[in-house]
Amino acid sequence: MSYMALYRAWRPQNFSEVVGQEKTVKALQNALQQGRVSHAYLFSGPRGTGKTSIAKIVARAVNCSRPEEGEPCNQCPSCADILQGNFMDVIEIDAASNRGIDEIRDLREKVRMLPAQGKKKVYIIDEVHMLTTEAFNALLKTLEEPPDSVIFILATTELQKIPATILSRCQSYHFRRLTAEEIVERLRQVALSNKMKVSAEGLELIARRANGGLRDALSSLDQIYSYKGTEIDKQAVLDVLGLVDDLYLSRLMEAIFARDVGAVIEMLGQALQEGKEAQQIAREAVLYLRDLLVYSLLGTEAELAVVTDSARPYLDNLREKIEPAQVMKALNTLMAGADRLRFSEGNRFQLEMAFLELVALGAEQKPSADARPPRTVRTKAPVSVTKPAQNASADGTKTQSKAAESPNGGDGKTTQQAWARLLAAVKEKKIPTHALLAQGKLLEHKDQAITIGFKKAYKFHKEKLEESANKNILEESAKELWGRSASVSLVFLEEDSAQDPVVKRALELFGEDIVEVKE
Ligand SMILES: Nc1ncnc2c1ncn2[C@@H]1O[C@H](COP(=O)(O)OP(=O)(O)OP(=O)(O)O)[C@@H](O)[C@H]1O
Ligand SMILES: [Mg+2]
Ligand SMILES: [Zn+2]
Known part of the structure; x- marks a missing residue:
């Protein structure tokens, strides 16, 4: 018997076998159980996170002759035929292979015919973003008036390339990257049932390198296994994947x-x-x-x-x-x-x-320890990275004592001075808050309304400052400086963070998920 790649052997066959994607699984399973299946779904998300697998589970569940709790039985004739790819009413179209025109044209002709074998015709259109404009238009026509007996499941890794006209006609589910822990867990299971011994660090390395995709993780394990056999330690993983220790x-x-x-x-x-x-x-x-x-x-x-x-x-x-x-x-x-x-x-x-x-x-040494804000893991003490903000904070230090002496002065000063004074006042109250603020920029100081802007890359800083403990310190400082009705608002700067050369380079190298460190 020929060897079947691990990722194929381990395709989840029902909802309970899917790793992660809980919300999607729950919503679909409920809909199936209650007979509220929509006529068009759009599954989007990174490679190898379960889109095609779940589409196939849905295709079986709607045609299964004895589904239970929304799950396909995987044994009745319909399920068995679909599993073997012999079921006429489940039609898979790979839009990447020929950009779909012929297939979609064919689909338009045949879509109104009743299912030949099963209860529902299910069209699974993979990589749907690759369809040509004509194919999209043809698909749209069909989606506008879908026959009752048809379900479309569109899958894509590039949601932004899907026209709004299509989006608005589908129920949309986003598939997330799986966490390293989730991947490790599945790898452990796969290793065990294949009698492989993979060290914990080995598993960890494979999982992290998969960047959230389970297919890639399983393919890596396969590859390491075929070179190194069943005993797999950290070194084996490093060697085969070409990683540096x-x-x-x-x-x-x-x-x-x-x-x-x-x-x-x-x-x-x-x-x-x-x-x-x-x-x-x-x-x-x-x-x-x-x-x-x-x-x-x-x-x-x-x-x-x-x-x-x-x-x-x-x-x-x-x-x-x-x-x-x-x-x-x-x-x-x-x-x-x-x-x-x-x-x-x-x-x-x-x-x-x-x-x-x-x-x-490395010639530039770290400043003496007591000049830095205290670094505790809990408060996530932020860094000062941008040069303009650094300068502002240096000014703030200089004017600190002055601002403390005459907290009510300040009318008619330039924006730059106002900013320095605000920074100084905040610094006096709480250094970590100052460090957050230092990444911002005073945009406007008009009457008693103060607007502070943050680059998108400093989302974390802006959000932290909006938390009441920090926001109170900001407001109090502003009131001390500019009177009782002074108010502070925090906004994002217009510029796109992707323009920042450092961020741009980092994005190129690591991809968005790692660099933005968000979510
Ligand atoms: N959420 C998941 N749970 C369990 N296994 C998964 C999951 N996602 C991916 N896999 C594994 O990866 C293989 C490929 O998954 P699948 O084809 O569903 O990914 P996909 O999201 O459609 O990827 P692509 O965008 O590249 O088409 C599956 O056969 C299975 O082994
Ligand atoms: Mg797929
Ligand atoms: Zn069945």
């Missing part, structure tokens, strides 16, 4: 921040000798710095991309020594270096250049 990266970073040029060169040479690709080393180091940055900001809440438990002590150590702003700079520098390697076949010299640039950055 996080312990190695930790030592490399320590050498960089200790400005130990000799050690850096030696370690790079060693990795190349072991057969790692130059670009891979740089990219993995970028991810390591990214981990260091989010760990500095969020502490144990951070979801780390490359650092496993065994390297966490290094991370703790680095985070004590290095300011987040400095990590940000290093990240930016190394991203540029990794980029250059991509276009240069990545030779040793260029790899060394990329890392020595980081060593040069």
